Amino acid sequence: xxxxxxxxxxxxxxxxxxxxxxxxxxxxxxxxIGTLMRLVxxxxxxxxxxxxxxxxxxxxxxxxxxxxxxxxxxxxxxxxLVDASNGGLAFKPWSPMSVGAWALLxxxxxxxxxxxxxxxxxxxxxxxxxIARFFRGPLETVWNIVGTGLGFFICGYTGVLLxxxxxxxxxxxxxxxxxxxxxxxSGSAALLLLVARSRRDVESGSAMRLEAADRNFVxxxxxxxxxxxxxxxLAGTINKVLGVWIVLWIVVILGLLAPFVLTRGDLxxxxxxxxxxxxxxxxxxxxxxxxxxxxx
Amino acid sequence: xGFFTDxxxxxxxxACEVACKEWNQLxxxxxxxxxxxxxxxxxxxxxxxxxxxxxxxxxxxxxVVMTPTPIxxxxxxxxxxxxxxxxxxxxxxxxxxxxAIVRTEFDSVLIQQDVCNGCRDCIAACPYGVIGFNEKTGTxxxxxxxxxxxxxxxxxxxxxxxxxESIKFGxxxxxxxxxxxxxxxxxxxxxxxxxxxxxxxxxxxxxxxFFLLMDKPEVYKLPNAQNAVLPSRNNLAGYAGGFVTAVVGxxxxxxxxxxxxxxxxx
Numbered sequence: 001x002x003x004x005x006x007x008x009x010x011x012x013x014x015x016x017x018x019x020x021x022x023x024x025x026x027x028x029x030x031x032x033i034g035t036l037m038r039l040v041x042x043x044x045x046x047x048x049x050x051x052x053x054x055x056x057x058x059x060x061x062x063x064x065x066x067x068x069x070x071x072x073x074x075x076x077x078x079x080x081l082v083d084a085s086n087g088g089l090a091f092k093p094w095s096p097m098s099v100g101a102w103a104l105l106x107x108x109x110x111x112x113x114x115x116x117x118x119x120x121x122x123x124x125x126x127x128x129x130x131i132a133r134f135f136r137g138p139l140e141t142v143w144n145i146v147g148t149g150l151g152f153f154i155c156g157y158t159g160v161l162l163x164x165x166x167x168x169x170x171x172x173x174x175x176x177x178x179x180x181x182x183x184x185x186s187g188s189a190a191l192l193l194l195v196a197r198s199r200r201d202v203e204s205g206s207a208m209r210l211e212a213a214d215r216n217f218v219x220x221x222x223x224x225x226x227x228x229x230x231x232x233x234l235a236g237t238i239n240k241v242l243g244v245w246i247v248l249w250i251v252v253i254l255g256l257l258a259p260f261v262l263t264r265g266d267l268x269x270x271x272x273x274x275x276x277x278x279x280x281x282x283x284x285x286x287x288x289x290x291x292x293x294x295x296x
Numbered sequence: 297x298g299f300f301t302d303x304x305x306x307x308x309x310x311a312c313e314v315a316c317k318e319w320n321q322l323x324x325x326x327x328x329x330x331x332x333x334x335x336x337x338x339x340x341x342x343x344x345x346x347x348x349x350x351x352x353x354x355x356x357x358x359x360v361v362m363t364p365t366p367i368x369x370x371x372x373x374x375x376x377x378x379x380x381x382x383x384x385x386x387x388x389x390x391x392x393x394x395x396a397i398v399r400t401e402f403d404s405v406l407i408q409q410d411v412c413n414g415c416r417d418c419i420a421a422c423p424y425g426v427i428g429f430n431e432k433t434g435t436x437x438x439x440x441x442x443x444x445x446x447x448x449x450x451x452x453x454x455x456x457x458x459x460x461e462s463i464k465f466g467x468x469x470x471x472x473x474x475x476x477x478x479x480x481x482x483x484x485x486x487x488x489x490x491x492x493x494x495x496x497x498x499x500x501x502x503x504x505x506f507f508l509l510m511d512k513p514e515v516y517k518l519p520n521a522q523n524a525v526l527p528s529r530n531n532l533a534g535y536a537g538g539f540v541t542a543v544v545g546x547x548x549x550x551x552x553x554x555x556x557x558x559x560x561x562x
Contacts, residue, residue, distance in 0.1 A: 084395075098393035213548065
């Protein structure tokens with residue numbers, strides 16, 4: 001296959017977009033993990049599941065702010081949803097940015113309601129008790145499943161958005177969507193482990209299950225990173241992601257190794273937050289690497 | 297309607313760049329010494345809607361003084377006035393999430409400045425690096441094919457100013473007929489590499505601003521037919537990859553939570 005040739009100019013998507021990709025991934029991933037723990041986990045996982053829904057919403061808060069600030073005309077952010085030419089809806093199913101704007105809106109609704117539900121279950125806000133009663137049972141399950149689908153979309157569509165372009169590296173293959181999704185899951189597991197280790201009311205069994213899930217997610221992420229590298233190598237653009245970017249690759253690799261190395265033995269006891277923190281840095285580094293390397 | 301730019305008669309005078317800036321009231325970027333032949337604007341962007349490329353193809357003669365030879369002999373100084381191609385299948389129009397980019401009644405591709413919100417997705421998508429971001433307006437800019445002049449029955453400023461008629465404006469059928477005649481004449485005269493770019497549907501369904509080139513498209517920083525691909529080519533595979541990963545991720549999560557729960561019970 002001859003190398004792909006690119007003459008496109010970079011869009012200069014930088015720090016705000018990196019922040020959105022990072023927090024958006026953590027929000028979607030945390031929601032999915034919260035649902036998993038609620039639906040298939042042990043009863044003792046309920047505490048961590050509630051924490052996951054709270055983390056999901058808190059991580060989502062900066063996302064629209066970052067996106068609006070990145071626009072050249074921030075006050076026209078509604079043009080993503082409403083066609084300013086005719087007042088109708090602006091929705092283009094073949095434009096990931098358009099679909100993503102709508103997905104973020106709906107996921108925001110699901111994440112917010114689940115956040116309120118988690119607060120209500122915890123009993124910290126009495127006024128929310130009716131919400132807890134309303135959502136108990138099958139309705140909550142359906143709500144969580146649909147929210148998880150949207151959360152997965154938020155995790156992965158950012159990679160598809162980059163791929164649906166004519167930029168080197170980004171458009172040279174298909175794995176970015178899956179790679180960002182897997183990375184968001186592993187990052188969210190790491191973030192929730194940080195939460196678990198900072199709270200005494202989370203049972204050690206829950207944390208262990210989360211660690212096991214994290215390791216599974218990291219294996220998927222590593223496989224997709226390998227596929228991503230193979231696709232850019234085949235396209236002849238692998239040099240763009242090497243060179244000075246090796247520094248970030250080292251952080252990514254450390255982040256992949258952390259859940260296997262820093263969760264057991266003396267090291268884990270002495271530095272309980274080191275493993276998850278390094279894993280989170282790896283997730284951030286992976287996104288930074290993909291975003292910035294293609295544009296230089 | 298569109299442009300036919302015949303690079304074989306471009307003399308690199310940059311009258312098109314000046315006329316474009318003057319009519320469209322483009323301030324231009326701060327002057328820079330680019331050390332790239334006679335080029336002092338560098339690329340198409342928000343301030344340069346026409347850009348004259350200077351491509352020096354002087355072979356390495358290891359210090360031996362060479363007698364100048366014609367282009368066909370392998371020594372050339374190519375010039376091309378580059379511009380938005382107003383593609384029939386336009387990548388920018390395809391990805392624009394706000395519908396700010398539209399096709400006009402003249403079949404040109406236009407960015408509506410009052411709708412664009414500066415997301416820059418079109419810049420990521422344009423395979424020609426045509427669109428630029430204007431920091432002052434906070435929006436994306438590119439050649440409008442002098443939409444306002446066309447509405448008033450005038451031809452675009454660059455075509456009007458071009459002293460050699462390297463830039464021709466008119467109905468596509470007429471331009472294509474002229475281009476076919478010209479490339480045939482050049483081929484007969486021995487310029488075997490002379491070729492039309494964007495005249496037919498092989499490149500983005502045809503370009504409303506197409507070119508006669510004296511070498512391969514890549515030499516002019518134009519993707520060849522094989523590389524002229526739309527952003528949407530990655531939509532299906534990208535989402536499918538994400539979907540499969542989500543399913544595998546779910547299974548991985550279920551296995552971890554259920555397996556460990558079983559262990560805890562036993």
